[in-house]
Amino acid sequence: MSDLSTSPVSRLFRTQLGFQPKAWPFEEARKLAEHVASKPAERPALLETGYGPSGLPHIGTFGEVARTSWVRQAFTAMTGRPTRLLAFSDDMDGLRKVPDNVPNKEMLSAHLGQPLTRVPDPFGTHSSFAAHNNARLCSFLDSFGFEYEFASATDYYTSGRFDAALRRVLETHDEIVAVILPTLGPERRATYSPVLPIHPKTGQVMQVRMDAVDPDAGTVSWTDDNGERFETLVTGGAAKMQWKADWAMRWYALGVDYEMSGKDLIDSVRLSGRICRILGAPPPVNLTYELFLDEHGQKISKSKGNGLSVEEWLRYAPPESLGQYMFNQPQRAKRLFFDVIPKATDEYLSHVEKAAALQSRLDGAADEAEQAAATTLCVNPAWFIHNGHVPAHAGSPVSFGMLLNLASVANAETPEVLWGFLARYDASVSPQTHPTLATLVERAIVFYADFVRPAKVYRLPDERERTALADLSQALAIYEAEGATAETLQELVFEIGKRHGFEPLRSWFGCLYEVLLGQSEGPRFGGFIALYGVRNTIALIDAALIRGGEA
Structure with a gap:
């Protein structure tokens, strides 16, 4: 991200006093800049994201890394200071339950309570269940081009990186317990300790009362359910911390400056922040984001596998569209189901078009013009999605929604069908010259087959609609040979709707x-006619009129 520190956007921060872009990543970056202001400028600001590998990675995890990366990007442009992004996996947590969406459930059930890095991989591809899920996470992040460092809790515990912090936990053990106990029920209060020793015989993460805590020796003493007493070192991976204390210990040990989290963790953030201060460090800056909901309005879950996976999204749209979805209003709850994909894709394409125009204005612009373009560019989601510079090939001359409608009307089963229409519409486009369009064409075919075609329901026109459709067919015949622009055709469609008394015009x-495309919503119709072809559109209207006449 070093190039961002010398970009036109970064120059604005150095030359324009009070320059404060309104995009939410810059608002977060300002909070982060205040947090690290007293720290040495050469020390990288540490941003962290957390991942629980008890289930397969899902879009919520992906979104947290994306959003944190955008805060990092804004911070770099704003301050020029170095940064690190740590993607931390809590893979030493015990397996609490068997996920619904994995094979070999019986095998997993035999390892309940053991650290995830000791649980066999039900997929049979990696050394452990955690290793499998960690690899899945990293492959997704890598495919999107994130710059990050992956960290494993098991590696950090066993290598000794947390040893000094763990001894500090023992020194403040009673203070930490006093913070947590009021939040627990009577049964948990009786046994709570921030320390979870690993049973030396069963390998399970033990949630038991501590008989004794010895900060000088760095040990805890405890008794298992069989009455057997153990003394366990808290260092070297022989124990781990309980959730809220674990989070705080990590912040303290690593000096984490920024970490965002979901709305369901508000209380955990507050308590972990108090524990972090007890240990001796300020907690990081935090953004609370809203949760993603499935098609039924329920929170998505790794273990349930509801909502969308990253793979499923990428089956139907390019990864940049997922970035667009994640960028929009992180503090507002949003549905995360298949029907949001086309809108997110076209939002992305719209922003890319505007960003590309602004970038062209920056080339060779005078100071005042450069400032105006950079001011607008740095609040454009495409600027964040493409890490400060939108590639020339990122846009598309045809929207994803238009391609879906074209596929629907043409009953397209292969990309070649759509390219036939596209070539007639604009002879300069091809998969080679427009790679983003080529990706959209491929995804549109799949989305149409899976979602549009099964949902198509045509209705018959009433008398007024039949008359208006016949009028449109006749009017289009004028342009069949000579052609017309999308704008001219749009004006014609408007004119006929008004002529036949459709009020409001959206009913037309x-x-x-509904009559021609078999769906409740659709494209800007003049553009659709231009793309589908005037002659084909006339045939489409006439076929609908014949259906209506036969009824």
Whole structure:
């Protein structure tokens, strides 16, 4: 991200006093800049994301890394200071339950309570269940081009990186317990300790009362369910910390400056922050983001596997569209289901078009013009999604929604069908010259087959609609040979709707979508006619009129 520190956006921060872009990553970056202001400028600001590998990685995890990366990008542009992003996996946690969406459940059930890095991989591809899920996470992050460092809790515990912090936990053991006990029920209060020793015989993470805590020796003494007493070192991976204390210990040990988290962890952030201060360090800056909901309005879950996976999203749209979805209003709850994909994709394409125009204005611009372009560019989601510079090939001359409608009307089963229409619409486009469009064409075919085609329901036109459709067919015949622009065709569609008394005019467009396309919503119809072809559109209208006449 070093190039961001010398970009036109970064120059604005150095030359324009009070320059404060409104995009949410910059708002977060300002909080982070205040947090690290007293620390040496050469020390990298440490941003962290957490991942629980008890289930397969899902879009919520992906979104946290993406959003944190954008805060990092804004911070770099704003301050020029170095940064690190640590993607931390809590893979020493005990397996609490068997996820619903994995094979070999019986095998996993035999390892309940053991650290995830000691649980066999049910997929049979890695050394442990955690290793499998960690690899999945990293492959997704790598495919999106994130710059990050992966960290394993098991590695950090066993290598000794946490040893000094763990001894500090023992020194403040009673203070930490006093913070947590009021939040627990009577049964848990009787046994709570921030320390979870690993049973030397069963390998399970033990949630038991401590008989004794010895900060000088760095040990805890405890008794298992069989009455057998043990003395365990808290260092070297022989024990781990309980959730809220574990989070705080990590912040303290590593000097974490920024970490965002979901709305369901508000209380945990507050308590972990108190524990971090007890240990002797300020907690990091935090952003609370809203949760993603599935099609039923329920919170998505790794173990349930509801909502969308990253693979499923990428089956239907390019990864940048997922970035667009994640960028929008992180503090607002959003549905995360298949029907949000087309809108997110076209939002991304719209922002790319605007960002590309701003970038072209920056080339060779005078100071004042450069400042105006950079001011607008740095609040554009595409600027964040593409790490400060939108590639020339990122845009598309045709929207994803338009391609879906074209596939729907043409009953397209292969990309070649859509390219036939596209070539006639614009002879300069091809998969080679427009790689983003090529990706959209491929994804549109799949999305159409899986979601659009099964949901298509055509209705018959009423008398007024039949008359208006016949009028549109006749009017289009004028342009069959000579052609017309999308804007001219759009004006024609508007004119005919007004002529036949459709009020409001959206009822006329509703007729076009429902009668001709078999769906409740659709594209800007003039652009659709230009792409599908005037002659084909006339045939489409005439076929609908014949269906209506036969009824």
